[in-house]
Amino acid sequence: MKKGSGRFISLEGGEGAGKSTQAKALAFALEAKGYTVTVTREPGGTASAEIIRGLLLNGAEEKWHIRTEALLFAASRAEHCAKLIRPALARGEWVVSDRFIDSNRAYQSVNGELTDDEILDLHRVGSENLMPDRTFILDVPEEVSAKRAAARDRGGSDRIGRRNSEYHRAVLAKFRNFAENEPERIRLINASQGPDIVTDSLIESLSDLMK
Numbered sequence: 207m208k209k210g211s212g213r214f215i216s217l218e219g220g221e222g223a224g225k226s227t228q229a230k231a232l233a234f235a236l237e238a239k240g241y242t243v244t245v246t247r248e249p250g251g252t253a254s255a256e257i258i259r260g261l262l263l264n265g266a267e268e269k270w271h272i273r274t275e276a277l278l279f280a281a282s283r284a285e286h287c288a289k290l291i292r293p294a295l296a297r298g299e300w301v302v303s304d305r306f307i308d309s310n311r312a313y314q315s316v317n318g319e320l321t322d323d324e325i326l327d328l329h330r331v332g333s334e335n336l337m338p339d340r341t342f343i344l345d346v347p348e349e350v351s352a353k354r355a356a357a358r359d360r361g362g363s364d365r366i367g368r369r370n371s372e373y374h375r376a377v378l379a380k381f382r383n384f385a386e387n388e389p390e391r392i393r394l395i396n397a398s399q400g401p402d403i404v405t406d407s408l409i410e411s412l413s414d415l416m417k
Contacts, residue, residue, distance in 0.1 A: 284332035
């Protein structure tokens with residue numbers, strides 16, 4: 207492992223953007239450069255957080271009130287940060303997470319029930335405001351996202367993925383807004399390109415953190 211402090215990278219985006227694929231590819235590319243990398247996901251990442259993941263993603267769409275949903279995401283993340291992410295960073299590892307706080311901000315605020323500040327308040331309490339060093343939003347057109355998600359899920363979408371196209375369109379708009387308003391941390395990546403090209407773009411956009 208290369209010497210130096212650990213780095214925390216999150217991959218965000220709508221359904222079918224390629225986050226899981228790119229998380230693994232990015233980890234492989236970083237390991238080839240000599241870094242030790244932990245790949246994880248949200249909700250989940252630890253045994254207890256994975257239990258909450260099951261509660262969140264399985265069942266009927268109306269299973270949870272949106273505020274309850276946000277609290278469950280915050281609880282899962284608190285476990286994830288305390289038991290996996292912070293220890294890995296303390297060891298000097300790089301952590302690559304398939305989703306983190308920005309997904310929570312996008313998915314749980316679009317209906318107007320919760321504000322962005324309220325969701326970030328939950329994050330400050332539960333996870334001590336841990337933020338990624340770099341966040342990549344994998345951006346694809348709505349029609350590409352829908353086609354990829356359908357091929358991936360084969361009719362078995364989770365309760366959030368099953369929400370209507372208007373909801374997911376609003377989520378994509380939120381992600382793009384985050385990238386526009388927080389350019390120092392968040393980078394928008396064209397994920398319509400071939401997987402290898404996308405991975406190369408991610409690595410290139412991390413060059414400042416690898417010095």
